Amino acid sequence: MxxxxxxxxxxxxxxxxxxxxxxxxxxxxxxxxxxxxxxxxxxxxxxxxxxPSRTGSRMLRGSKAQLKEGLEPTVLSVAASVNLGADLDLKAIADACVNLSYNPESFAPLVMRLKDPIATAMVHRGGRMTVAGAKSVEDCKIAVRKFTAMVRSVGFNVRPFGMLIKNISATFSVGFKIRLRDLSKNRMLTPQITYEPDSFTGVSMALPFPKANVMVFRTGSGMIQGVTTFKDLDKVFKIIYPHFKMYAM
Structure with a gap:
């Protein structure tokens, strides 16, 4: 030899x-x-x-998978809270207005609805109002003005202030199936990740920054919740997409 x-x-x-x-x-x-x-x-x-291969090591350190053009979350709802600045008689409002429901025995707030823009408001006796269902921040502001006008028409001197965006919810579909069991073992994305297929078919994860809750299913579709700006929504999607791509089927 x-x-x-x-x-x-x-x-x-x-x-x-x-x-x-x-x-x-x-x-x-x-x-x-x-x-x-x-x-x-x-x-x-x-x-x-x-x-692990060198390629695999680079992916684990942080993949740079590029998003396809036009691939972005679809906004479901923008939710905001606002103070109307006055105590309210919810029954009087319910008797005078339409497109609302009020059943204090089962649900204390007054629920009001708009068709343009599509939005729903929950009005509390102390003057706090929560608006959800709008597709944009601008639509949410318009909805607040219209809901306020409805309350004012009953005779209450309300002036909304302190509007805060509390939550933006959006759906997404990455265009490929995902190996959820393998994804659930990836603690580099976030340590707060759970997969219990016997009780829930998707993977749930909580991202620390930007703060967000993400659910994703085997089909590649999912939902993002908890962000308060569209910039953070875009950032979260760009963070999670490469990790999903790593476990594409």
Whole structure:
């Protein structure tokens, strides 16, 4: 058998081969540092298969998978809270207005609805109002003005102030199926990730920054909730997409 320099082999094959050679018995080496036994290619293949590839390592450190053009979340609802600045008689409002429901025995707030823009408001006796269902911040502001006008028409001197966007909900579809069980083991995306297929068919995760809750299903569709700006919504989708791509079926 021809003798091959250990240094040359390690130089050509990298640190991994060094670790393989280091597992051989000391008697396999001559005093001159030359290899008397070279492991077979099958041994090298079986050993290297247990190590992640360089490509895989880069993906684990943070994939740069590009979003397809036009692939973005679809906004379902923009929710906001606002203070009307006055105590209200909800029954009087319910008797005077239309497109609302009021059943204090089962649900205390007064529920008001708009068709243009589509929005729903929950009005509390103390003057706090929550608006949801609008498709944009501008539609949400318009809905607040219209709901306020309805309350004012009954005779209450209300002036809305302190409007805050509380939640933006959006759906998405990435266009490919996802291996959910493998995804649920990825703690680099977030440590708060759960997958319990017996009770819920999707993966749920909580992102710390931007703060958001994400649900995703095997089909590649899902929902993002908890963000308060469209910038954060876009940022969350760009964060989660590469991780979904890693586990595409």
């Amino acid at each position: 021809s003798q091959v320099s250990c240094h040359a082999i390690c130089h050509d094959n990298g640190p991994l081969l060094k670790s393989v050679l280091s597992t051989l018995k000391p008697t396999a080496f001559s005093e001159m540092g030359r290899v008397l036994f070279i492991p077979s290619m099958n041994l090298l293949r079986s050993t290297t298969s247990s190590f």
